[in-house]
Amino acid sequence: MKDSQEYLAKKAFFDKVLTIYGRNAVMEALEDDSITIHKLHLSKSNQPNEQLQRMTSLAESRCIEIRYHDKASLSRISKNAKQDQGVALDIVLEHFGDEENFLQTHQSYRVIALDGVTNPQNLGMIIRSCAAGNIDAILLPTKGAAQISPLVIKASVGTLFKMPIIKTSNLAKTLQNFQTNGAKVYTLSSYAKENYKSMQYTDRTIFVLGNESEGVSEAVENLSDESIIIPMQRGVESLNVAVTASLLAFL
Amino acid sequence: MKDSQEYLAKKAFFDKVLTIYGRNAVMEALEDDSITIHKLHLSKSNQPNEQLQRMTSLAESRCIEIRYHDKASLSRISKNAKQDQGVALDIVLEHFGDEENFLQTHQSYRVIALDGVTNPQNLGMIIRSCAAGNIDAILLPTKGAAQISPLVIKASVGTLFKMPIIKTSNLAKTLQNFQTNGAKVYTLSSYAKENYKSMQYTDRTIFVLGNESEGVSEAVENLSDESIIIPMQRGVESLNVAVTASLLAFL
Numbered sequence: 001m002k003d004s005q006e007y008l009a010k011k012a013f014f015d016k017v018l019t020i021y022g023r024n025a026v027m028e029a030l031e032d033d034s035i036t037i038h039k040l041h042l043s044k045s046n047q048p049n050e051q052l053q054r055m056t057s058l059a060e061s062r063c064i065e066i067r068y069h070d071k072a073s074l075s076r077i078s079k080n081a082k083q084d085q086g087v088a089l090d091i092v093l094e095h096f097g098d099e100e101n102f103l104q105t106h107q108s109y110r111v112i113a114l115d116g117v118t119n120p121q122n123l124g125m126i127i128r129s130c131a132a133g134n135i136d137a138i139l140l141p142t143k144g145a146a147q148i149s150p151l152v153i154k155a156s157v158g159t160l161f162k163m164p165i166i167k168t169s170n171l172a173k174t175l176q177n178f179q180t181n182g183a184k185v186y187t188l189s190s191y192a193k194e195n196y197k198s199m200q201y202t203d204r205t206i207f208v209l210g211n212e213s214e215g216v217s218e219a220v221e222n223l224s225d226e227s228i229i230i231p232m233q234r235g236v237e238s239l240n241v242a243v244t245a246s247l248l249a250f251l
Numbered sequence: 252m253k254d255s256q257e258y259l260a261k262k263a264f265f266d267k268v269l270t271i272y273g274r275n276a277v278m279e280a281l282e283d284d285s286i287t288i289h290k291l292h293l294s295k296s297n298q299p300n301e302q303l304q305r306m307t308s309l310a311e312s313r314c315i316e317i318r319y320h321d322k323a324s325l326s327r328i329s330k331n332a333k334q335d336q337g338v339a340l341d342i343v344l345e346h347f348g349d350e351e352n353f354l355q356t357h358q359s360y361r362v363i364a365l366d367g368v369t370n371p372q373n374l375g376m377i378i379r380s381c382a383a384g385n386i387d388a389i390l391l392p393t394k395g396a397a398q399i400s401p402l403v404i405k406a407s408v409g410t411l412f413k414m415p416i417i418k419t420s421n422l423a424k425t426l427q428n429f430q431t432n433g434a435k436v437y438t439l440s441s442y443a444k445e446n447y448k449s450m451q452y453t454d455r456t457i458f459v460l461g462n463e464s465e466g467v468s469e470a471v472e473n474l475s476d477e478s479i480i481i482p483m484q485r486g487v488e489s490l491n492v493a494v495t496a497s498l499l500a501f502l
Contacts (some may be wrong), residue, residue, distance in 0.1 A: 025408060090478050128494075129491070132481075132483035132484055232383035233384065234413045234414070236382050238408075239379065239383055240379060247498070
Protein backbone atom coordinates (compact mmCIF):
# COMPACT_ATOMS: atom_id res chain seq x y z
CA MET A 1 0.00 0.00 0.00
CA LYS A 2 2.72 2.39 1.01
CA ASP A 3 4.68 1.31 -2.07
CA SER A 4 1.84 2.12 -4.45
CA GLN A 5 1.29 5.50 -2.80
CA GLU A 6 4.96 6.25 -3.21
CA TYR A 7 4.79 5.11 -6.82
CA LEU A 8 1.80 7.37 -7.54
CA ALA A 9 3.43 10.34 -5.84
CA LYS A 10 6.57 9.77 -7.91
CA LYS A 11 4.53 9.41 -11.08
CA ALA A 12 2.61 12.59 -10.31
CA PHE A 13 5.94 14.37 -9.84
CA PHE A 14 7.52 13.06 -13.04
CA ASP A 15 4.39 13.89 -15.04
CA LYS A 16 5.29 17.49 -14.29
CA VAL A 17 8.96 17.20 -15.22
CA LEU A 18 10.07 18.37 -18.65
CA THR A 19 13.66 17.92 -19.81
CA ILE A 20 14.92 20.69 -22.03
CA TYR A 21 18.32 20.82 -23.73
CA GLY A 22 20.67 23.06 -25.66
CA ARG A 23 22.91 25.66 -24.07
CA ASN A 24 20.86 28.78 -24.76
CA ALA A 25 17.53 27.22 -23.77
CA VAL A 26 18.99 25.85 -20.53
CA MET A 27 20.68 29.17 -19.74
CA GLU A 28 17.44 31.11 -20.22
CA ALA A 29 15.56 28.76 -17.90
CA LEU A 30 18.27 28.98 -15.23
CA GLU A 31 18.11 32.77 -15.39
CA ASP A 32 14.33 32.80 -14.94
CA ASP A 33 13.55 32.63 -11.20
CA SER A 34 9.89 31.91 -11.87
CA ILE A 35 10.78 28.48 -13.29
CA THR A 36 11.17 25.61 -10.81
CA ILE A 37 14.16 23.47 -11.70
CA HIS A 38 14.84 19.92 -10.60
CA LYS A 39 18.31 19.02 -11.91
CA LEU A 40 21.03 20.25 -14.26
CA HIS A 41 22.70 17.54 -16.34
CA LEU A 42 26.10 18.13 -17.94
CA SER A 43 28.26 15.95 -20.14
CA LYS A 44 31.73 15.22 -18.79
CA SER A 45 33.01 15.76 -22.33
CA ASN A 46 32.06 19.46 -22.32
CA GLN A 47 35.01 21.80 -22.82
CA PRO A 48 34.91 24.39 -20.00
CA ASN A 49 33.81 27.85 -21.15
CA GLU A 50 32.25 31.02 -19.79
CA GLN A 51 28.63 30.03 -20.48
CA LEU A 52 29.02 26.61 -18.83
CA GLN A 53 30.67 28.24 -15.84
CA ARG A 54 27.78 30.67 -15.53
CA MET A 55 25.35 27.73 -15.71
CA THR A 56 26.98 25.87 -12.86
CA SER A 57 27.29 28.96 -10.67
CA LEU A 58 23.63 29.86 -11.33
CA ALA A 59 22.61 26.30 -10.44
CA GLU A 60 24.70 26.41 -7.27
CA SER A 61 23.27 29.74 -6.17
CA ARG A 62 19.75 28.36 -6.74
CA CYS A 63 20.64 25.11 -4.89
CA ILE A 64 19.94 23.01 -7.97
CA GLU A 65 21.55 19.57 -8.07
CA ILE A 66 24.17 19.19 -10.83
CA ARG A 67 24.89 15.76 -12.30
CA TYR A 68 27.75 14.84 -14.61
CA HIS A 69 27.31 12.06 -17.18
CA ASP A 70 29.27 10.53 -20.01
CA LYS A 71 28.15 11.72 -23.42
CA ALA A 72 25.96 8.69 -24.22
CA SER A 73 24.09 8.89 -20.89
CA LEU A 74 23.47 12.59 -21.36
CA SER A 75 21.95 11.87 -24.77
CA ARG A 76 19.61 9.34 -23.17
CA ILE A 77 18.46 12.08 -20.77
CA SER A 78 18.06 14.81 -23.41
CA LYS A 79 16.65 12.34 -25.97
CA ASN A 80 18.28 14.56 -28.58
CA ALA A 81 21.98 13.80 -29.02
CA LYS A 82 22.20 16.02 -32.08
CA GLN A 83 21.02 19.20 -30.41
CA ASP A 84 21.67 18.85 -26.68
CA GLN A 85 25.18 20.41 -26.85
CA GLY A 86 26.08 18.37 -23.76
CA VAL A 87 23.53 20.14 -21.56
CA ALA A 88 20.06 19.19 -20.27
CA LEU A 89 17.79 20.57 -17.57
CA ASP A 90 14.84 19.02 -15.72
CA ILE A 91 12.16 21.66 -15.30
CA VAL A 92 9.17 21.20 -13.00
CA LEU A 93 5.98 22.39 -14.69
CA GLU A 94 3.95 23.28 -11.60
CA HIS A 95 0.85 23.92 -13.68
CA PHE A 96 0.84 20.51 -15.31
CA GLY A 97 -1.73 18.22 -13.74
CA ASP A 98 -3.91 15.21 -14.24
CA GLU A 99 -7.58 15.19 -15.15
CA GLU A 100 -8.86 13.74 -11.84
CA ASN A 101 -7.19 16.45 -9.85
CA PHE A 102 -8.48 19.12 -12.24
CA LEU A 103 -12.07 17.88 -12.03
CA GLN A 104 -11.93 17.72 -8.23
CA THR A 105 -10.70 21.31 -7.93
CA HIS A 106 -12.85 23.04 -10.60
CA GLN A 107 -16.59 23.61 -10.37
CA SER A 108 -16.84 25.45 -13.67
CA TYR A 109 -14.28 25.63 -16.42
CA ARG A 110 -13.46 26.28 -20.03
CA VAL A 111 -10.97 23.87 -21.50
CA ILE A 112 -9.38 23.61 -24.95
CA ALA A 113 -8.63 20.07 -26.13
CA LEU A 114 -6.15 19.62 -28.98
CA ASP A 115 -6.87 16.63 -31.20
CA GLY A 116 -3.65 16.13 -33.16
CA VAL A 117 -2.12 19.59 -33.47
CA THR A 118 1.28 18.70 -34.91
CA ASN A 119 3.03 22.03 -35.52
CA PRO A 120 5.15 23.11 -32.50
CA GLN A 121 4.85 26.77 -33.54
CA ASN A 122 1.06 26.49 -33.42
CA LEU A 123 1.12 24.65 -30.08
CA GLY A 124 3.29 27.42 -28.58
CA MET A 125 0.94 30.11 -29.85
CA ILE A 126 -2.11 28.22 -28.56
CA ILE A 127 -0.54 27.98 -25.09
CA ARG A 128 0.26 31.72 -25.15
CA SER A 129 -3.27 32.72 -26.15
CA CYS A 130 -4.93 30.31 -23.71
CA ALA A 131 -2.73 31.59 -20.87
CA ALA A 132 -3.66 35.18 -21.72
CA GLY A 133 -7.32 34.40 -22.33
CA ASN A 134 -10.10 32.73 -20.42
CA ILE A 135 -9.09 29.09 -20.64
CA ASP A 136 -8.56 27.02 -17.48
CA ALA A 137 -6.60 24.14 -18.98
CA ILE A 138 -5.37 22.62 -22.22
CA LEU A 139 -5.91 18.90 -22.88
CA LEU A 140 -2.83 17.64 -24.74
CA PRO A 141 -2.65 14.09 -26.16
CA THR A 142 0.68 12.34 -25.67
CA LYS A 143 0.46 10.63 -29.07
CA GLY A 144 0.00 11.90 -32.63
CA ALA A 145 0.49 15.51 -31.58
CA ALA A 146 3.26 18.04 -31.01
CA GLN A 147 4.82 17.59 -27.58
CA ILE A 148 6.28 20.21 -25.28
CA SER A 149 9.77 20.95 -26.64
CA PRO A 150 12.22 23.87 -26.55
CA LEU A 151 10.60 25.10 -29.81
CA VAL A 152 7.15 25.09 -28.18
CA ILE A 153 8.47 26.86 -25.08
CA LYS A 154 9.99 29.54 -27.32
CA ALA A 155 6.80 29.97 -29.35
CA SER A 156 4.82 30.21 -26.10
CA VAL A 157 7.08 33.13 -25.03
CA GLY A 158 7.49 31.59 -21.57
CA THR A 159 3.73 31.27 -20.92
CA LEU A 160 4.09 27.47 -20.90
CA PHE A 161 5.25 27.86 -17.30
CA LYS A 162 1.99 29.60 -16.36
CA MET A 163 -0.60 27.52 -18.20
CA PRO A 164 -2.30 24.42 -16.73
CA ILE A 165 -1.80 21.56 -19.18
CA ILE A 166 -3.33 18.11 -18.74
CA LYS A 167 -1.69 15.32 -20.71
CA THR A 168 -3.82 12.43 -21.89
CA SER A 169 -2.89 9.16 -23.57
CA ASN A 170 -6.47 8.77 -24.81
CA LEU A 171 -8.29 11.99 -25.65
CA ALA A 172 -11.66 10.36 -26.40
CA LYS A 173 -11.64 8.61 -23.01
CA THR A 174 -10.65 11.83 -21.22
CA LEU A 175 -13.44 13.74 -22.96
CA GLN A 176 -15.93 11.06 -21.87
CA ASN A 177 -14.62 11.41 -18.32
CA PHE A 178 -15.26 15.18 -18.49
CA GLN A 179 -18.73 14.55 -19.97
CA THR A 180 -19.56 12.26 -17.04
CA ASN A 181 -18.55 15.20 -14.87
CA GLY A 182 -21.18 17.31 -16.64
CA ALA A 183 -19.06 18.97 -19.32
CA LYS A 184 -20.27 19.67 -22.85
CA VAL A 185 -17.97 19.09 -25.81
CA TYR A 186 -18.08 21.68 -28.62
CA THR A 187 -16.50 21.12 -32.02
CA LEU A 188 -16.14 23.56 -34.90
CA SER A 189 -17.75 22.93 -38.23
CA SER A 190 -18.29 25.05 -41.32
CA TYR A 191 -21.74 23.44 -41.60
CA ALA A 192 -22.85 24.31 -38.05
CA LYS A 193 -25.71 26.76 -37.54
CA GLU A 194 -24.75 28.22 -34.18
CA ASN A 195 -22.38 31.19 -34.34
CA TYR A 196 -19.53 30.67 -31.85
CA LYS A 197 -20.20 34.13 -30.43
CA SER A 198 -23.90 33.79 -29.75
CA MET A 199 -23.84 30.23 -28.36
CA GLN A 200 -24.83 29.92 -24.68
CA TYR A 201 -22.01 27.81 -23.31
CA THR A 202 -22.45 25.61 -20.27
CA ASP A 203 -20.47 26.17 -17.06
CA ARG A 204 -18.32 23.20 -17.98
CA THR A 205 -17.20 23.70 -21.53
CA ILE A 206 -14.63 21.90 -23.67
CA PHE A 207 -13.69 23.18 -27.12
CA VAL A 208 -12.02 20.57 -29.30
CA LEU A 209 -9.66 21.74 -32.04
CA GLY A 210 -8.51 19.33 -34.71
CA ASN A 211 -5.38 18.72 -36.71
CA GLU A 212 -4.16 21.52 -39.04
CA SER A 213 -5.26 19.72 -42.20
CA GLU A 214 -7.40 16.73 -41.19
CA GLY A 215 -9.58 18.40 -38.55
CA VAL A 216 -11.03 16.51 -35.59
CA SER A 217 -10.68 12.70 -35.55
CA GLU A 218 -13.78 10.55 -35.94
CA ALA A 219 -13.66 9.09 -32.40
CA VAL A 220 -13.67 12.60 -30.96
CA GLU A 221 -16.18 14.00 -33.47
CA ASN A 222 -18.64 11.32 -32.34
CA LEU A 223 -18.47 12.67 -28.77
CA SER A 224 -19.38 16.23 -29.81
CA ASP A 225 -22.44 17.63 -28.00
CA GLU A 226 -22.73 20.75 -30.16
CA SER A 227 -21.23 22.16 -33.35
CA ILE A 228 -20.36 25.82 -33.66
CA ILE A 229 -19.28 27.92 -36.63
CA ILE A 230 -16.90 30.84 -37.02
CA PRO A 231 -18.46 32.63 -40.02
CA MET A 232 -15.89 33.71 -42.61
CA GLN A 233 -15.84 36.29 -45.40
CA ARG A 234 -14.51 36.01 -48.98
CA GLY A 235 -15.03 32.25 -49.17
CA VAL A 236 -12.13 31.59 -46.78
CA GLU A 237 -12.54 28.01 -45.58
CA SER A 238 -10.49 27.86 -42.42
CA LEU A 239 -8.31 29.77 -39.99
CA ASN A 240 -4.96 28.83 -38.52
CA VAL A 241 -5.63 26.51 -35.55
CA ALA A 242 -3.84 28.88 -33.16
CA VAL A 243 -6.04 31.73 -34.38
CA THR A 244 -9.15 29.61 -33.81
CA ALA A 245 -7.95 28.78 -30.28
CA SER A 246 -7.37 32.48 -29.64
CA LEU A 247 -10.86 33.48 -30.79
CA LEU A 248 -12.30 30.90 -28.37
CA ALA A 249 -9.95 31.93 -25.54
CA PHE A 250 -11.07 35.55 -25.85
CA LEU A 251 -14.81 34.94 -26.21
CA MET B 252 0.07 64.77 -70.74
CA LYS B 253 -0.68 61.55 -72.57
CA ASP B 254 2.76 60.27 -71.57
CA SER B 255 2.15 60.87 -67.88
CA GLN B 256 -1.25 59.16 -68.07
CA GLU B 257 0.38 56.19 -69.71
CA TYR B 258 3.07 56.21 -67.06
CA LEU B 259 0.51 56.28 -64.24
CA ALA B 260 -1.55 53.50 -65.81
CA LYS B 261 1.61 51.42 -66.17
CA LYS B 262 2.63 52.17 -62.59
CA ALA B 263 -0.84 51.24 -61.30
CA PHE B 264 -0.55 47.95 -63.20
CA PHE B 265 2.92 47.09 -61.95
CA ASP B 266 1.96 47.96 -58.36
CA LYS B 267 -0.32 44.94 -58.62
CA VAL B 268 2.26 42.58 -60.11
CA LEU B 269 4.05 40.15 -57.83
CA THR B 270 6.80 37.88 -59.13
CA ILE B 271 6.91 34.48 -57.49
CA TYR B 272 9.50 31.77 -58.14
CA GLY B 273 10.33 28.13 -57.50
CA ARG B 274 8.83 25.24 -59.42
CA ASN B 275 6.19 24.11 -56.91
CA ALA B 276 4.98 27.63 -56.11
CA VAL B 277 4.72 28.52 -59.82
CA MET B 278 2.97 25.25 -60.60
CA GLU B 279 0.37 25.80 -57.86
CA ALA B 280 -0.38 29.30 -59.13
CA LEU B 281 -0.72 28.09 -62.73
CA GLU B 282 -3.16 25.41 -61.59
CA ASP B 283 -5.31 27.94 -59.70
CA ASP B 284 -7.75 29.51 -62.18
CA SER B 285 -8.73 32.22 -59.69
CA ILE B 286 -5.24 33.75 -59.96
CA THR B 287 -4.62 36.22 -62.79
CA ILE B 288 -1.22 35.62 -64.38
CA HIS B 289 0.77 38.05 -66.48
CA LYS B 290 3.85 36.16 -67.71
CA LEU B 291 5.75 32.91 -67.20
CA HIS B 292 9.55 33.26 -67.22
CA LEU B 293 11.77 30.25 -67.84
CA SER B 294 15.52 29.85 -67.91
CA LYS B 295 16.96 28.52 -71.18
CA SER B 296 19.28 26.37 -69.05
CA ASN B 297 16.40 24.31 -67.61
CA GLN B 298 16.63 20.59 -68.40
CA PRO B 299 13.28 19.52 -69.90
CA ASN B 300 11.16 17.44 -67.54
CA GLU B 301 7.53 16.52 -66.93
CA GLN B 302 6.77 19.35 -64.51
CA LEU B 303 8.23 22.01 -66.83
CA GLN B 304 6.29 20.54 -69.73
CA ARG B 305 3.08 20.72 -67.69
CA MET B 306 3.89 24.35 -66.82
CA THR B 307 4.26 25.40 -70.44
CA SER B 308 1.15 23.53 -71.56
CA LEU B 309 -0.88 25.04 -68.69
CA ALA B 310 0.42 28.50 -69.65
CA GLU B 311 -0.44 27.91 -73.30
CA SER B 312 -3.96 26.70 -72.51
CA ARG B 313 -4.47 29.80 -70.33
CA CYS B 314 -3.00 32.08 -73.07
CA ILE B 315 -0.21 33.24 -70.77
CA GLU B 316 2.87 34.66 -72.45
CA ILE B 317 6.01 32.55 -71.95
CA ARG B 318 9.45 34.19 -72.08
CA TYR B 319 12.80 32.42 -72.16
CA HIS B 320 15.88 34.05 -70.58
CA ASP B 321 19.47 33.16 -69.91
CA LYS B 322 20.09 32.12 -66.30
CA ALA B 323 21.43 35.51 -65.15
CA SER B 324 18.45 37.42 -66.59
CA LEU B 325 16.01 35.03 -64.96
CA SER B 326 17.70 35.64 -61.61
CA ARG B 327 17.25 39.38 -62.09
CA ILE B 328 13.53 38.77 -62.62
CA SER B 329 13.08 36.37 -59.68
CA LYS B 330 15.45 38.40 -57.46
CA ASN B 331 16.32 35.06 -55.85
CA ALA B 332 18.92 33.14 -57.87
CA LYS B 333 19.35 30.59 -55.09
CA GLN B 334 15.75 29.49 -54.93
CA ASP B 335 14.14 30.28 -58.30
CA GLN B 336 14.98 26.87 -59.85
CA GLY B 337 14.96 28.56 -63.26
CA VAL B 338 11.28 29.49 -63.03
CA ALA B 339 9.43 32.74 -62.25
CA LEU B 340 5.85 33.89 -62.66
CA ASP B 341 4.31 37.37 -62.72
CA ILE B 342 1.03 37.29 -60.84
CA VAL B 343 -1.50 40.13 -60.97
CA LEU B 344 -2.91 40.84 -57.52
CA GLU B 345 -6.30 42.24 -58.49
CA HIS B 346 -7.10 43.16 -54.90
CA PHE B 347 -4.02 45.29 -54.43
CA GLY B 348 -4.81 48.97 -54.67
CA ASP B 349 -3.73 52.44 -53.76
CA GLU B 350 -5.07 54.53 -50.91
CA GLU B 351 -6.73 57.22 -53.04
CA ASN B 352 -8.76 54.67 -54.93
CA PHE B 353 -9.71 52.92 -51.68
CA LEU B 354 -10.87 56.15 -50.04
CA GLN B 355 -12.93 57.09 -53.09
CA THR B 356 -14.73 53.77 -53.16
CA HIS B 357 -15.34 53.18 -49.43
CA GLN B 358 -17.74 55.17 -47.25
CA SER B 359 -17.12 53.15 -44.12
CA TYR B 360 -14.30 50.73 -43.45
CA ARG B 361 -12.20 48.82 -40.98
CA VAL B 362 -8.54 48.70 -41.89
CA ILE B 363 -5.55 47.05 -40.23
CA ALA B 364 -2.24 48.89 -40.62
CA LEU B 365 0.98 46.98 -39.99
CA ASP B 366 3.80 49.07 -38.58
CA GLY B 367 6.92 46.97 -39.06
CA VAL B 368 5.68 43.36 -38.88
CA THR B 369 8.83 41.52 -40.00
CA ASN B 370 7.98 37.81 -39.74
CA PRO B 371 6.61 36.40 -43.05
CA GLN B 372 4.75 33.65 -41.17
CA ASN B 373 2.93 36.29 -39.11
CA LEU B 374 2.16 38.41 -42.19
CA GLY B 375 0.65 35.39 -43.94
CA MET B 376 -1.51 34.56 -40.91
CA ILE B 377 -2.62 38.18 -40.59
CA ILE B 378 -3.71 38.22 -44.25
CA ARG B 379 -5.62 34.95 -43.77
CA SER B 380 -7.46 36.18 -40.66
CA CYS B 381 -8.23 39.61 -42.17
CA ALA B 382 -9.57 37.97 -45.34
CA ALA B 383 -11.82 35.70 -43.26
CA GLY B 384 -12.82 38.43 -40.83
CA ASN B 385 -14.32 41.89 -41.07
CA ILE B 386 -11.38 43.87 -42.39
CA ASP B 387 -11.65 45.85 -45.65
CA ALA B 388 -7.96 46.37 -46.34
CA ILE B 389 -4.46 45.92 -44.92
CA LEU B 390 -2.02 48.84 -45.01
CA LEU B 391 1.43 47.39 -45.68
CA PRO B 392 4.58 49.53 -45.55
CA THR B 393 7.11 48.85 -48.31
CA LYS B 394 10.08 49.42 -45.97
CA GLY B 395 11.12 47.89 -42.64
CA ALA B 396 8.49 45.19 -42.87
CA ALA B 397 7.96 41.71 -44.32
CA GLN B 398 7.02 41.90 -47.99
CA ILE B 399 4.78 39.61 -50.00
CA SER B 400 6.88 36.54 -50.83
CA PRO B 401 6.23 32.86 -51.61
CA LEU B 402 6.55 32.18 -47.85
CA VAL B 403 3.85 34.76 -47.10
CA ILE B 404 1.57 33.38 -49.82
CA LYS B 405 1.98 29.91 -48.34
CA ALA B 406 1.28 31.09 -44.78
CA SER B 407 -1.79 32.96 -46.07
CA VAL B 408 -3.10 29.66 -47.52
CA GLY B 409 -3.96 31.38 -50.78
CA THR B 410 -6.05 34.14 -49.16
CA LEU B 411 -3.50 36.72 -50.34
CA PHE B 412 -5.25 36.58 -53.70
CA LYS B 413 -8.55 37.60 -52.07
CA MET B 414 -7.48 40.31 -49.65
CA PRO B 415 -7.25 44.01 -50.54
CA ILE B 416 -3.75 45.20 -49.63
CA ILE B 417 -2.63 48.82 -49.92
CA LYS B 418 1.11 49.35 -50.04
CA THR B 419 2.55 52.54 -48.58
CA SER B 420 6.05 53.96 -48.63
CA ASN B 421 5.20 56.20 -45.66
CA LEU B 422 2.73 54.77 -43.16
CA ALA B 423 2.48 57.92 -41.00
CA LYS B 424 1.61 60.02 -44.06
CA THR B 425 -0.95 57.47 -45.24
CA LEU B 426 -2.57 57.38 -41.79
CA GLN B 427 -2.80 61.19 -41.82
CA ASN B 428 -4.42 60.98 -45.25
CA PHE B 429 -7.02 58.56 -43.84
CA GLN B 430 -7.54 60.83 -40.81
CA THR B 431 -8.22 63.77 -43.15
CA ASN B 432 -10.83 61.48 -44.69
CA GLY B 433 -12.47 61.15 -41.26
CA ALA B 434 -10.86 57.94 -40.03
CA LYS B 435 -9.85 57.34 -36.43
CA VAL B 436 -6.58 55.58 -35.64
CA TYR B 437 -6.63 53.06 -32.77
CA THR B 438 -3.49 51.64 -31.20
CA LEU B 439 -3.15 48.89 -28.59
CA SER B 440 -1.63 49.57 -25.22
CA SER B 441 -1.40 47.59 -22.00
CA TYR B 442 -2.01 50.88 -20.16
CA ALA B 443 -5.20 51.81 -22.04
CA LYS B 444 -8.50 51.91 -20.16
CA GLU B 445 -10.89 51.04 -22.97
CA ASN B 446 -11.45 47.33 -23.50
CA TYR B 447 -11.13 46.52 -27.22
CA LYS B 448 -14.48 44.73 -27.09
CA SER B 449 -16.57 47.49 -25.51
CA MET B 450 -15.10 50.41 -27.50
CA GLN B 451 -17.56 52.19 -29.81
CA TYR B 452 -15.61 52.30 -33.06
CA THR B 453 -16.24 54.93 -35.70
CA ASP B 454 -17.45 54.06 -39.20
CA ARG B 455 -13.94 54.67 -40.47
CA THR B 456 -11.60 52.74 -38.25
CA ILE B 457 -7.90 51.92 -38.55
CA PHE B 458 -6.21 49.55 -36.12
CA VAL B 459 -2.43 49.89 -36.06
CA LEU B 460 -0.36 46.88 -35.05
CA GLY B 461 3.32 47.28 -34.25
CA ASN B 462 6.47 45.26 -34.69
CA GLU B 463 6.69 41.86 -32.92
CA SER B 464 9.12 43.12 -30.28
CA GLU B 465 9.31 46.91 -30.53
CA GLY B 466 5.60 47.70 -30.90
CA VAL B 467 4.32 50.73 -32.79
CA SER B 468 6.87 53.33 -33.94
CA GLU B 469 6.87 56.77 -32.34
CA ALA B 470 5.78 58.63 -35.50
CA VAL B 471 2.71 56.41 -35.75
CA GLU B 472 2.00 56.34 -32.00
CA ASN B 473 1.78 60.14 -32.08
CA LEU B 474 -1.07 59.90 -34.62
CA SER B 475 -3.16 57.61 -32.42
CA ASP B 476 -6.65 58.93 -31.66
CA GLU B 477 -7.51 56.29 -29.06
CA SER B 478 -5.77 53.52 -27.16
CA ILE B 479 -7.45 50.19 -26.53
CA ILE B 480 -6.48 47.25 -24.34
CA ILE B 481 -6.87 43.49 -24.72
CA PRO B 482 -7.03 42.42 -21.04
CA MET B 483 -4.87 39.38 -20.29
CA GLN B 484 -4.83 36.77 -17.53
CA ARG B 485 -1.89 35.25 -15.63
CA GLY B 486 0.34 38.30 -16.10
CA VAL B 487 0.83 37.55 -19.80
CA GLU B 488 2.15 40.74 -21.37
CA SER B 489 1.44 40.33 -25.05
CA LEU B 490 -0.07 38.15 -27.76
CA ASN B 491 1.37 37.09 -31.08
CA VAL B 492 0.76 39.96 -33.54
CA ALA B 493 -1.23 37.66 -35.86
CA VAL B 494 -3.43 36.65 -32.94
CA THR B 495 -4.02 40.31 -32.07
CA ALA B 496 -4.95 41.04 -35.69
CA SER B 497 -7.35 38.08 -35.62
CA LEU B 498 -9.11 39.26 -32.45
CA LEU B 499 -9.64 42.66 -34.10
CA ALA B 500 -10.73 41.11 -37.42
CA PHE B 501 -13.40 39.06 -35.63
CA LEU B 502 -14.70 41.76 -33.29
